[in-house]
Amino acid sequence: MLDPDSQEQRPIEQIFDILTSFPSDALEYVDESLPAPRRNQRATMAQMAQRFARTHTEPMGVRFPLNFPDIPTRAPDNGVPSFLSSTSCTLLQDLLRAQLDVDEARICTCAAPPPPRCGHAISKRQFAALTTAWIYWQGGTTMLSEAGTVTAPHWDQYGLSTWISCLEGEIGLAWLVRPKNPEEHMRWLSDPGRPTARWAFKVLRPGDALYMPSGTVHFVFRRPSGGQTLGYSEHLVRRRHLVGWLRVVGLTLGREDVDLEGYGLVLPPLMRQVRVLVKAVKAQGLEEMYGGKERLGEALKLVGQVEKAIKSVFASWRSLPSHFLHAISLA
Ligand SMILES: [Zn+2]
Ligand SMILES: [Zn+2]
Known part of the structure; x- marks a missing residue:
């Protein structure tokens, strides 16, 4: 304090x-x-x-x-309001924790192909990048x-x-x-x-x-x-704002000054975890926590677009085609 x-x-x-x-x-x-x-x-x-x-x-x-x-x-007590640690505001930390909570044997050291295709959960470099992100985002x-x-x-x-x-x-x-x-x-x-x-x-x-x-x-x-x-x-990331965040991630990938290496390491595991999350939320009937069924469906669609964008950015090492910007409307 x-x-x-x-x-x-x-x-x-x-x-x-x-x-x-x-x-x-x-x-x-x-x-x-x-x-x-x-x-x-x-x-x-x-x-x-x-x-x-x-x-x-x-x-x-x-x-x-x-x-x-x-x-x-670590936050000084009077530096943050208590609602920041309420469930509605801890989605980012939860996604990150779930990806980092992995058995050592599941961390990939294969040359190619990358996880999850090789059967491993996460690559060594992704794991290291998420660990650094955790240091900044957990407190x-x-x-x-x-x-x-x-x-x-x-x-x-x-x-x-x-x-x-x-x-x-x-x-x-x-x-x-x-x-x-x-x-x-x-x-x-x-x-x-x-x-x-x-x-x-x-x-x-x-x-x-x-x-x-x-x-x-x-x-x-x-x-x-x-x-x-x-x-x-x-x-x-607020739980009910999952879709809004994913839209901005998409817009970010369209920028030429984006730190491709960092994004390429941090975003794929987070996107994988959003998929896992949506499946579990549906199974448990907890859609309302995320703004309802429709929003979760939209979130999955955006995850697909973000994953595709990351792949294409890496494949061509160029910025995204402009139609990507239009595909993700801010409305
Ligand atoms: Zn592997
Ligand atoms: Zn700033």
């Missing part, structure tokens, strides 16, 4: 008391202000703690402000940034929904107002640096939080005068 009103320690100092207790690997981050060969930097948690111990704001332009990568952390992440940073517009990896709360400083979030159709949803990609569309924004202050459903195009900015910021975020 972080104490936001503590007179002795700021929330950022409190979180570092936890983070610096583990001799984990150094945090890798990018400092765009450095010449190209030196941009990729590393810092231990102790070095990070030192950097954030300086609370004064340097005048703009003296030093390039840094936004650090998310750090997997959420700490977000640390200096004042004055801004991210590029994006939607979150694998089309996941995101909960974000502010524990210190001022975290600005701008998001694309709900697009009417897939074309409008994807238009910002034509000029991601200057996306002309309808945007809304909100500055989160300690105690504020925001939920972004799958595929929300957004960017995060820290006000130059807003001080260092500490946020907490968790990725999720």
Whole structure:
């Protein structure tokens, strides 16, 4: 539990008391202000703690402000509402857990063909990729940034929904107002640096939080005068939003900048598990938890399209044919 009103320690100092207790690997981050060969930097948690111990704001332009990568952390009690751990919000964790809960003998080391055709449950590389995903998704992440940073517009990896709360400083979030159709949803990609569309924004202050459903195009900015910021975020898929998530996964696969390797490792086992899930849900008559029979039928159809898309992307190593975008309507 972080104490936001503590007179002795700021929330950022409190979180570092936890983070610096583990001799984990150094945090890798990018400092765009450095010449190209030196941009990729590393810092231990102790070095990070030192950097954030300086609370004064340097005048703009003296030093390039840094936004650090998310750090997997167990949620502080007051960083997340209790409904996030309710059954309706734990689908992603359940899918992941089911795929990772596999006997060692079922992990494939064959060269070809890939699982499940060879009889194994999951490939070794998929298992490793899911393990990394689990570290980030089972308990959420700490977000640390200096004042004055801004991210590029994006939607979150694998089309996941995101909960974000502010524990210190001022975290600005701008998001694309709900697009009417897939074309409008994807238009910002034509000029991601200057996306002309309808945007809304909100500055989160300690105690504020925001939920972004799958595929929300957004960017995060820290006000130059807003001080260092500490946020907490968790990725999720709501059980009743399974179809919406799968649609966004499909749209993601249509993008040229998609991290094909990561998607090719993480998505196939998750899609296999959705198939298993739908079968079990039908057998148990639990369709209502997922929005009803029709939605589950649609989910299976989308799983088929996503699997086909992954195969074709890998086979041709090119982006998807445009008809894929039209096949998955956002209506
Ligand atoms: Zn095998
Ligand atoms: Zn994001």
